[in-house]
Structures are given as C-alpha cells and as structure tokens.
Amino acid sequence: xxxxxxxxxxxxxxxxxVAAAPRPAKWTASDYWRLATDFFxxxxxxxxxxxxxELRSKELLSAMLVFSLxxxxxxxxxxxxxxxxxxxxxxxxxxxxxxxxxxxxxxxxRSLAMEKDxxxxxxxxxxxxxxxxxxxxxxxxxxxxxxxxxxxxxxLLSVLFNLSLxxxxxxxxxxxxxxxxxxxxxxxxxxxxHSRARDVMxxxxxFPVAIPVLVASVKAxxxxxxxxxxxxxxxxxxxxxxxxxxxxxxxFMVFDYVVEE
Amino acid sequence: MLRFPVERGETALSMTIxxxxxxxxxxxxxxxxxxxxxxxxxxPGEFVxxxxxxxxxxxxxxxxLATLARPSLGxxxxxxxPLPAGAGEVxxxxxxxxxxxxxxGDLTAEENLLFYARMYGVRQRAQRLNTxxxxxxxxxRRRDLVRTFSRGxxxxxxxxxxxxxxxxxxxxxxxxxxxxxDACAMLxxxxxxxxxxxxxxxxxxxxxxxxxxxxxxxxxxxxGVIAYSARRGEIDPATFGQTYASVxx
Numbered sequence: 436x437x438x439x440x441x442x443x444x445x446x447x448x449x450x451x452x453v454a455a456a457p458r459p460a461k462w463t464a465s466d467y468w469r470l471a472t473d474f475f476x477x478x479x480x481x482x483x484x485x486x487x488x489e490l491r492s493k494e495l496l497s498a499m500l501v502f503s504l505x506x507x508x509x510x511x512x513x514x515x516x517x518x519x520x521x522x523x524x525x526x527x528x529x530x531x532x533x534x535x536x537x538x539x540x541x542x543x544x545r546s547l548a549m550e551k552d553x554x555x556x557x558x559x560x561x562x563x564x565x566x567x568x569x570x571x572x573x574x575x576x577x578x579x580x581x582x583x584x585x586x587x588x589x590x591l592l593s594v595l596f597n598l599s600l601x602x603x604x605x606x607x608x609x610x611x612x613x614x615x616x617x618x619x620x621x622x623x624x625x626x627x628x629h630s631r632a633r634d635v636m637x638x639x640x641x642f643p644v645a646i647p648v649l650v651a652s653v654k655a656x657x658x659x660x661x662x663x664x665x666x667x668x669x670x671x672x673x674x675x676x677x678x679x680x681x682x683x684x685x686x687f688m689v690f691d692y693v694v695e696e
Numbered sequence: 697m698l699r700f701p702v703e704r705g706e707t708a709l710s711m712t713i714x715x716x717x718x719x720x721x722x723x724x725x726x727x728x729x730x731x732x733x734x735x736x737x738x739x740p741g742e743f744v745x746x747x748x749x750x751x752x753x754x755x756x757x758x759x760x761l762a763t764l765a766r767p768s769l770g771x772x773x774x775x776x777x778p779l780p781a782g783a784g785e786v787x788x789x790x791x792x793x794x795x796x797x798x799x800x801g802d803l804t805a806e807e808n809l810l811f812y813a814r815m816y817g818v819r820q821r822a823q824r825l826n827t828x829x830x831x832x833x834x835x836x837r838r839r840d841l842v843r844t845f846s847r848g849x850x851x852x853x854x855x856x857x858x859x860x861x862x863x864x865x866x867x868x869x870x871x872x873x874x875x876x877x878d879a880c881a882m883l884x885x886x887x888x889x890x891x892x893x894x895x896x897x898x899x900x901x902x903x904x905x906x907x908x909x910x911x912x913x914x915x916x917x918x919x920g921v922i923a924y925s926a927r928r929g930e931i932d933p934a935t936f937g938q939t940y941a942s943v944x945x
Contacts, residue, residue, distance in 0.1 A: 473817060480814035488802040554796025560764055562815035563788040695766055
C-alpha cells in the first residue's frame with residue numbers, strides 16, 4: 436500500500452504557512468538568536484498561561500497557602516521552644532523547609548496533573564517548540580507559585596517564632612532551594628502523572644532525590660539564623676548552586692523522553 | 697532538550713509523494729502489541745476515515761503520527777519528514793483535534809488561541825485570531841471563559857486552535873465524541889471546509905455513515921493491521937455495515 440518515491444517534503448501549495456519558519460540549511464548567528472528567542476517565547480507563553488489560569492481559578496495557590504499556614508500553626512503549637520537563639524535557628528529552619536517542601540509537592544503534583552487530566556498536556560507537546568522550553572516554562576511557573584507562598588509564610592514565621600527571617604542571605608538560600616526543588620520536582624512530576632498512583636508516586640520519587648537540596652537548605656538557613664560566618668554558610672550555598680545547575684541541565688536533556696510515550 | 701541545528705539533509709531523508717505514510721509500523725506497550733505492522737499511505741489533499749473497533753490501535757496510530765508516541769518498529773513519515781527524527785518539522789505542519797479539546801477552561805477563547813499562537817510562532821496574531829474565530833462562528837464569544845462553553849462550542853474552538861498555524865495535515869481522533877446532533881452537523885460543515893482548503897485529513901471514527909459521507913477513502917484497522925481500504929466510489933453504502941462487520945470479526 437505504501438508508495439515511496441519523490442525527492443522533497445510535500446508542501447501543500449493551497450495553504451499559506453503562518454507559523455514560524457523551519458530551520459534554515461546554513462546556520463548563522465541570527466539563526467541561533469532566533470532559536471533562543473523562539474525558546475524563550477514558548478517558555479514565556481507557558482508561564483503566562485499558567486499565571487493567567489491560576490489568577491482566575493486560584494486552585495493551586497489557595498491549596499498551597501492554606502496547607503502552609505496550617506503546618507506553620509501546628510508546629511507553633513506543637514513545639515514549646517526554649518527561646519535560645521541557637522535552638523530557634525535550628526528548629527525554625529527545619530519548620531521553614533518542611534513547610535515549603537510539602538506545600539511545593541502539592542503545587543508540583545497539581546500543576547502537571549491538571550494538564551494531564553484536561554488533556555491539555557498533549558496540546559503543549561504538539562507545539563513545534565523544543566520541549567525543554569515547555570519544561571522551563573512549567574518550572575518557572577511552579578517556582579513563582581512556591582515563591583508567592585513563601586513571601587506570605589516567611590513574615591508569619593518571623594512573628595510566630597519571634598525571629599527575623601528577612602535576612603538577604605536567607606532569602607538567597609530560599610530562592611536557591613526553591614529553584615532546585617521546583618526543577619527536580621517538575622521533572623519527576625511529569626514522570627509521575629503517567630502513573631495511576633501519581634499522588635503518592637511523586638513524593639516517593641521526589642523526596643529521596645531532593646534530600647541534598649533539603650539538607651543544604653536547612654543547614655544554610657540554620658547557620659544564617661544563628662549568625663554564623665560565611666565559612667559555615669558557604670559550603671551549603673555552593674552545594675545548592677551545584678545541585679540547581681546539575682538538575683536543571685539533566686532535566687533539559689531528558690524531559691523530551693520523559694513526556695513521550 | 698535544546699537541540700542544536702542540523703543540516704536539512706539529515707532530517708528530510710528520502711521523500712515521498714504521500715503526505716502520511718507508514719511502513720510496517722509496530723507499537724508495543726510492554727508485552728502488548730497494539731500495532732502489528734501498519735502500512736498506510738495518504739495522498740496530499742486526501743480525506744481518509746480510519747475505522748475499527750475499540751482497541752484496534754486507531755488512537756495509537758494517530759498519536760505516533762502526531763509525534764506524541766514513538767513507534768517500536770517500522771517507519772512513519774508525515775509531510776515527507778521521518779518520525780521521530782523530524783518530529784519538530786512535522787509538528788509545524790500538523791493540526792490535531794481529539795475528543796479532548798486541548799483547551800484551558802480558565803482562559804477565554806481568545807486567550808487560549810493567543811497562547812497557542814505564541815507556541816506556534818504565528819505571525820500577525822490578532823488578525824489570524826479574528827479569522828479563525830470567524831471561521832468557527834465564535835467571534836461573539838471570544839472573551840468568554842472556555843469552561844462556560846458547551847461541548848460543541850469547545851470542539852469548534854479546538855478546531856480553530858488546530859488550524860491556527862495553517863497546517864497541511866490534520867488528524868482528527870473521534871472528533872464527534874460527546875456531541876449532540878446539531879453540533880455533529882456543525883462539525884460536518886467545518887470538516888468539509890477543512891478538506892476543501894486542500895488539507896490532508898486522517899480521521900478516526902466509529903460512525904460508518906459519517907465516514908462515508910465525508911471521506912474520500914475508508915480504511916479499517918483491525919487487531920493492529922490495516923484490514924480493508926477502499927475509495928468511496930468503490931463502496932456500496934447499503935452493504936458497508938456488513939463489510940465492516942465481516943472485516944473486524
């Protein structure tokens with residue numbers, strides 16, 4: 436039934452192409468520039484779509500925020516702390532990151548599961564863009580949602596535990612830790628959504644892989660809150676940076692294979 | 697993964713007069729073999745209705761052609777580009793409509809199309825959005841949230857999404873699922889319009905009468921292989937139901 440013969444890809448002359456032009460035969464600097472702008476245009480479109488949909492539904496943010504508030508309140512009631520600075524620094528950094536990690540897991544799971552349930556994941560994958568742009572957009576969206584929750588939780592923790600958490604270096608650690616968690620979490624969530632038990636599958640996959648980012652974030656946060664020097668904080672911050680670079684790079688390389696059947 | 701550019705000769709491989717072509721296409725899910733060597737060729741501008749019982753492999757075949765799944769064995773080409781190597785070029789030339797509208801309920805019709813226009817790099821977006829919304833009769837509802845749309849309206853918007861970038865090949869996977877009589881009649885008109893614009897169409901359907909009314913050729917997929925293929929002029933509509941039953945049983 437199949438007939439193979441002609442020499443060129445078939446182009447239907449009756450339709451006028453309006454999509455972006457295909458790859459040129461000879462690559463110049465401007466072609467690489469176009470490749471990069473296409474990539475960021477697609478990633479930006481995914482972020483814009485996620486933000487616009489979430490601003491209307493508030494489905495994801497409200498769940499993450501209410502969960503985070505409850506966790507912080509429960510810890511505040513459960514832990515009768517001896518109010519020495521060292522104890523506070525250790526405990527508060529633990530509470531901080533347990534709250535962020537658990538709330539982040541809810542967000543990561545729902546973010547990808549909603550795409551899958553509505554069938555819109557296929558719509559994303561059908562677009563003629565590098566699929567790592569979709570990963571980049573989803574990761575940036577998840578990072579933004581987690582950061583929004585953190586912006587609300589950090590001052591609340593400061594008040595409840597009577598300890599200032601608005602230290603610039605702590606904010607940097609929060610950003611690096613959240614980035615690493617969102618990067619690896621988005622990748623693993625895109626694997627977990629194909630499983631029937633995806634709600635439990637994501638934490639099972641994610642928590643072991645996220646142990647380095649969690650340990651480094653907790654240790655760095657505790658050291659900053661205990662007013663320790665850079666020689667104690669620095670190695671943990673370096674570990675966070677290394678983790679972020681490695682997992683973002685790995686995710687860029689494997690995302691295409693993870694999402695395809 | 698961000699791919700570095702390759703020479704055109706590496707992606708276009710040997711070309712074909714068929715807009716869609718598969719040879720010995722096989723797909724396994726674990727130990728289960730869903731496609732068992734599918735040979736199919738669809739000429740440019742041809743409208744083919746792909747029929748078959750549930751589990752025959754119709755959706756799997758369409759998902760491979762749509763670059764959403766990788767074949768286990770065999771070859772597939774769309775618009776002359778091999779899969780999966782030329783998937784990016786194929787996606788640029790492909791429009792897909794399935795029973796899922798692939799739309800976001802919390803965005804308006806206009807926002808949905810704007811998002812996909814950005815993803816496809818459509819130029820002159822505002823003008824193109826107006827055109828496709830007019831084509832599917834949804835211009836007046838452009839600022840309404842998609843979750844307030846009926847199933848028929850969502851399917852019309854799904855078609856607008858799929859033709860936004862003027863694809864040369866269109867794949868329809870059970871597009872009539874969940875539509876009432878009026879919506880089906882509307883979709884008939886839209887599909888005729890899509891075909892009249894010279895696009896190559898491959899549509900899966902369980903509706904034999906509708907397939908006969910719309911398509912140039914009827915193909916029956918049974919147990920993972922093409923078991924029947926005939927042009928509309930060669931088919932007696934009165935006995936096609938019996939033919940179909942004998943092929944699939």
